[in-house]
Amino acid sequence: xxxxxxxxxxxxxxxxxxxxxxxxxxxxxxxxxxxxxxxxxxxxxxxxxxxxxxxxxxxxxxxxxxxxxxxxxxxxxxxxxxxxxxxxxxxxxxxxxxxxxxxxxxxxxxxxxxxxxxxxxxxxxxxxxxxxxxxxxxxxxxxxxxxxxxxxxxxxxxxxxxxxxxxxxxxxxxxxxxxxxxxxxxxxxxxxxxxxxxxxxxxxxxxxxxxxxxxxxxxxxxxxxxxxxxxxxxxxxxxxxxxxxxxxxxxxxxxxxxxxxxxxxxxxxxxxxxxxxxxxxxxxxxxxxxxxxxxxxxxxxxxxxxxxxxxxxxxxxxxxxxxxxxxxxxxxxxxxxxxxxxxxxxxxxxxxxxxxxxxxxxxxxxxxxxx
Amino acid sequence: xxxxxxxxxxxxxxxxxxxxxxxxxxxxxxxxxxxxxxxxxxxxxxxxxxxxxxxxxxxxxxxxxxxxxxxxxxxxxxxxxxxxxxxxxxxxxxxxxxxxxxxxxxxxxxxxxxxxxxxxxxxxxxxxxxxxxxxxxxxxxxxxxxxxxxxxxxxxxxxxxxxxxxxxxxxxxxxxxxxxxxxxxxxxxxxxxxxxxxxxxxx
Numbered sequence: 001x002x003x004x005x006x007x008x009x010x011x012x013x014x015x016x017x018x019x020x021x022x023x024x025x026x027x028x029x030x031x032x033x034x035x036x037x038x039x040x041x042x043x044x045x046x047x048x049x050x051x052x053x054x055x056x057x058x059x060x061x062x063x064x065x066x067x068x069x070x071x072x073x074x075x076x077x078x079x080x081x082x083x084x085x086x087x088x089x090x091x092x093x094x095x096x097x098x099x100x101x102x103x104x105x106x107x108x109x110x111x112x113x114x115x116x117x118x119x120x121x122x123x124x125x126x127x128x129x130x131x132x133x134x135x136x137x138x139x140x141x142x143x144x145x146x147x148x149x150x151x152x153x154x155x156x157x158x159x160x161x162x163x164x165x166x167x168x169x170x171x172x173x174x175x176x177x178x179x180x181x182x183x184x185x186x187x188x189x190x191x192x193x194x195x196x197x198x199x200x201x202x203x204x205x206x207x208x209x210x211x212x213x214x215x216x217x218x219x220x221x222x223x224x225x226x227x228x229x230x231x232x233x234x235x236x237x238x239x240x241x242x243x244x245x246x247x248x249x250x251x252x253x254x255x256x257x258x259x260x261x262x263x264x265x266x267x268x269x270x271x272x273x274x275x276x277x278x279x280x281x282x283x284x285x286x287x288x289x290x291x292x293x294x295x296x297x298x299x300x301x302x303x304x305x306x307x308x309x310x311x312x313x314x315x316x317x318x319x320x321x322x323x324x325x326x327x328x329x330x331x332x333x334x335x336x337x338x339x340x341x342x343x344x345x346x347x348x349x350x351x352x353x354x355x356x357x358x359x360x361x362x363x364x365x366x367x368x369x370x371x
Numbered sequence: 372x373x374x375x376x377x378x379x380x381x382x383x384x385x386x387x388x389x390x391x392x393x394x395x396x397x398x399x400x401x402x403x404x405x406x407x408x409x410x411x412x413x414x415x416x417x418x419x420x421x422x423x424x425x426x427x428x429x430x431x432x433x434x435x436x437x438x439x440x441x442x443x444x445x446x447x448x449x450x451x452x453x454x455x456x457x458x459x460x461x462x463x464x465x466x467x468x469x470x471x472x473x474x475x476x477x478x479x480x481x482x483x484x485x486x487x488x489x490x491x492x493x494x495x496x497x498x499x500x501x502x503x504x505x506x507x508x509x510x511x512x513x514x515x516x517x518x519x520x521x522x523x524x525x526x527x528x529x530x531x532x533x534x535x536x537x538x539x540x541x542x543x544x545x546x547x548x549x550x551x552x553x554x555x556x557x558x559x560x561x562x563x564x565x566x567x568x569x570x571x572x573x574x
Contacts, residue, residue: 004556004557004560007559007560007563008556042567046563046567049566050511050562052507053508053511053515053530054530055403055449056442056446056508057531058531059400059403059445062405062408063438063441063442065405066405066408066409067412067434069409070409070413075412075417076416076430077434078430288427
């Protein structure tokens, strides 16, 4: 109760509502009673915090009202309609602090929503597809590099194709070296609004077009169009017939940058995000551009295709189980003109050391670019 | 590309009229004026939106980042020591950019090395300061959530909606303003306890 009285005094003191006489008395009291003074200091501090909180809160409410108004005018667009505002608004403001807790409860629906509507390109907030958006700067740098390389080599390439001004980069790999089919993620193909190309490790680009896109499995199959695409030997890998084992060591090749990058890790869970059985979980690091990277075990068997990473956690990467590639191939077979597709692989990687495995593998892994 | 453009604004002396207008706008912001907020949105939202969209963000991200930028701006305006050395536009762009960079870093451990390289005006301190304030705000918010009813409504009515005690007494069914006041202080003591239970003095 005394605390309440003191608070009243402090409040009036801070607001300047005390009479001169009262003020003198109050300050006298503080001077002569260090313990009380300590409490007063604390209360003034608290009172100021409360004031700041109140101002911020009022501002946030005003902010939200303006936002709602402008949303109605179409100036601001949000995918998630912000219903009765205030609560959601406040949630939005403090979501960083509660993000961890929320991710446990909130993610289920988010992810399901994304599965259903992934055609409409909704990505759950803490799952990050690994396509890298390229900016013009990088394109230019690359063009200059290419020119320099050509000058250095002193070779005039006989066929000069205009190079694509790519807007994104991801990874894909060969699944049929006879008919030149390549697999990558559906969300990668989603990015290709106009043009799609593949680029090999020599920097040569070839036109391709998408044959099959399955957003549910996040798999897509594309076919190389160009006739000058070099003939390739039989695939040095096979698709593992069973699911990858927990703890199984794996490695991957992908294009998080403009050259092939090697990564390794292990299978850390049998299922993917929220127990999604299409996916499995890896413990490794993946970056933008890694989407569509092949995940291969030590015997040279394909166990998965990288598709996303969890942004809330460190080193949690998801891959589509490789068995799904068989499903995709079966479906492509039904598409007119693509009946010939077949996965013919060998176990050429088996028994090789890692360096040799990579050497053999890297010709079959491509950059997927487009705009 | 954008950075260069803004640099240009920064080294250019602002026309007096713009300066005055922007000063008024910031004063309005400090008063939580909706008109000021709306004007800033109308003038600068599209710029921030294209910044976010062009750098791996969605329109939702853009709305979030702009909101947070507005709060940084509000805090600055409120502190009274804010002197804008370049156009408001540059400040808004710089803060949004900084916030977005941080968000990208937090969310995925990496950012594309080629993007967002250009610096505009240094706002790191402002953003850091804002984070501290945000944290204090969250603590008070959490304490408020825990204080329970009728305390929460009572405190909000008095400290946020700034209703007079008389009205609060009748709204909440207290016999008179003094009773309501006593109750309010009891609630405040509780709130204070909750707040300090979480608050860590940094110094």
